Amino acid sequence: MCLATKSSAAFSRLSLRKNAVSGKQSMGMETRHKILLLDDDSDWLALCSDLLAELPSHPEILTANAAKRALTILEAERVRLLICDLKMPRIDGLQMLSIVRRRFPELRTVVLSGLEDEVYRDRAYALGVDLFWLKGEMQRNFKLFADCLESLLGREGDAGFRGIQSKSLMDIMQMECLSRSSTVLRITRGPLVAKVWIQDGELIDAEAEGARGEAAFRRLLGWKTGTFENLPAEPNRERTINKPVNALLLESAQTLDETANPVGPESIESASHRKNIRLLSQLTREGADFVIAVPPEGKGAPEAIGIQSLENSAHWTRRAEAIARRLGERLEAGPLSHVAGQNLERQVLIIPHGDRAFLVGWPVEADGNLPEKSRKLVASWDS
Amino acid sequence: MGFLKKIFGTRAAVQPLPSGTITVDRKGHIVTSTVSSAYPANLLQAIGRDVLELLAESRAAEMPLAEVSLHFGSLRITARELRGGAIIFLFPQTALLPTPARPPV
Numbered sequence A: 001m002c003l004a005t006k007s008s009a010a011f012s013r014l015s016l017r018k019n020a021v022s023g024k025q026s027m028g029m030e031t032r033h034k035i036l037l038l039d040d041d042s043d044w045l046a047l048c049s050d051l052l053a054e055l056p057s058h059p060e061i062l063t064a065n066a067a068k069r070a071l072t073i074l075e076a077e078r079v080r081l082l083i084c085d086l087k088m089p090r091i092d093g094l095q096m097l098s099i100v101r102r103r104f105p106e107l108r109t110v111v112l113s114g115l116e117d118e119v120y121r122d123r124a125y126a127l128g129v130d131l132f133w134l135k136g137e138m139q140r141n142f143k144l145f146a147d148c149l150e151s152l153l154g155r156e157g158d159a160g161f162r163g164i165q166s167k168s169l170m171d172i173m174q175m176e177c178l179s180r181s182s183t184v185l186r187i188t189r190g191p192l193v194a195k196v197w198i199q200d201g202e203l204i205d206a207e208a209e210g211a212r213g214e215a216a217f218r219r220l221l222g223w224k225t226g227t228f229e230n231l232p233a234e235p236n237r238e239r240t241i242n243k244p245v246n247a248l249l250l251e252s253a254q255t256l257d258e259t260a261n262p263v264g265p266e267s268i269e270s271a272s273h274r275k276n277i278r279l280l281s282q283l284t285r286e287g288a289d290f291v292i293a294v295p296p297e298g299k300g301a302p303e304a305i306g307i308q309s310l311e312n313s314a315h316w317t318r319r320a321e322a323i324a325r326r327l328g329e330r331l332e333a334g335p336l337s338h339v340a341g342q343n344l345e346r347q348v349l350i351i352p353h354g355d356r357a358f359l360v361g362w363p364v365e366a367d368g369n370l371p372e373k374s375r376k377l378v379a380s381w382d383s
Numbered sequence B: 001m002g003f004l005k006k007i008f009g010t011r012a013a014v015q016p017l018p019s020g021t022i023t024v025d026r027k028g029h030i031v032t033s034t035v036s037s038a039y040p041a042n043l044l045q046a047i048g049r050d051v052l053e054l055l056a057e058s059r060a061a062e063m064p065l066a067e068v069s070l071h072f073g074s075l076r077i078t079a080r081e082l083r084g085g086a087i088i089f090l091f092p093q094t095a096l097l098p099t100p101a102r103p104p105v
Helices: A003-007 A022-026 A042-053 A067-076 A093-103 A118-126 A135-140 A142-153 A169-178 A214-221 A245-260 A264-286 A311-331 A370-382 B003-008 B041-060
Strands: A015-017 A034-038 A060-064 A081-084 A108-113 A131-134 A183-189 A192-199 A202-208 A227-231 A290-294 A303-305 A336-342 A346-353 A356-363 B020-024 B030-033 B067-072 B075-082 B085-092
Touching (some): A042 A060, A060 A067, A067 A081, A081 A093, A081 A142, A093 A108, A093 A118, A108 A118, A108 A135, A131 A135, A135 A142, A142 A227, A169 A183, A169 A192, A169 A202, A169 A214, A169 A245, A192 A214, A192 A370, A202 A214, A202 A245, A214 A245, A264 A290, A290 A311, A311 A336, A311 A356, A311 B041, A311 B075, A336 A370, A346 A370, B030 B041, B041 B067, B041 B075
Parallel strands (some): A034 A060, A034 A081
Antiparallel strands (some): A183 A227, A192 A202, A290 A303, A290 A356, A336 A346, A346 A356, B020 B030, B020 B085, B067 B075
């Protein structure tokens, strides 16, 4: 939100912006979809409506600077697509989306937000939005954003149901491949992001957790929860996977079964060894020194990778987390996100995760977003 | 008018978050503070005590830390060890603002 733009609220009152490009007037009105832009920043509304007016299908752009006004427009006009900000006064974007989902179930929804927190992405997808984009990302990669919008606008005649829940990634892959689709699936699980390229129903490439090809696909199938979105196909993507998708799915299912239900000491040892190798490679790739998973007192022994003596560190992790939580409750400061510490040799982060706490050690010279990187390691630990 | 205040008092139900800097000695006593005097002193002392305990625990675990930072949903507490005591920075966080990854140098 920008205070300067708020002062010009009169400008940003409900306005129906007709497409200014004269050449577009020649298009039949019946084929022009309507897009409603909702944002409390009038400058952003003006910029976006100019950009979206240039879409190949030349949609009609309507704008509103408040949720109430947007709802009035939706009642009055046959809008195909709603592009909504999240952070707005009075009714925020998430509230708006839940209202829209109930009252206008056929409306396509896109969130365009400046909030980089993955929590908002998850919450928006849980509300059934079709697409979530960051404002900065949209400006940097407008072509892709425009393709996504065109794809959403172009599905008027398509029948189908929206919202896939209780379906595993395997089910989704099979559905995409059986329907001979060409698409890029972007799958998000907390801080982890993966992509799968499908061309004419064939799996051609995958990227996940720093791996590529079949290895990435196998890693990805271990994810039990997450959100996914369809991006436009990339037919020129280099092919790294040559096995049929069904063979890969079968192999992965077998490996997952063996890992989840190891039979016999050899199988247990092999599953544990595979997990250690994977975690070590992840640790090296991120540049971390070690990770210790610390369960609550009396609920099992701590597990570690990259460090030998872990008792002292595990004890400190438990104590530090308990002290931090106690202090947070007393100050009413909200949930504990993480605890960071450093000395001349090392940086450490305590990341609470479920009923466990993870201590992640980094070299002192490590930089970048260490909490985010640590969360990736923690997410990999469980997958 | 004002009878509710007579019954329930004037204290706000929601505690404001502290903002500013405090220094504590090795016993946890507050030496200096730039936090509003309206903020309860016992809570400031609790912050000092807990931060010192955290630093002491790290020494006991043979992992002495020179700096520790607690990141909560709406507050960040950054503390630097100061000859047994500590200097503690308190930064309330706006709910929708991402917390910076590194404490100020």
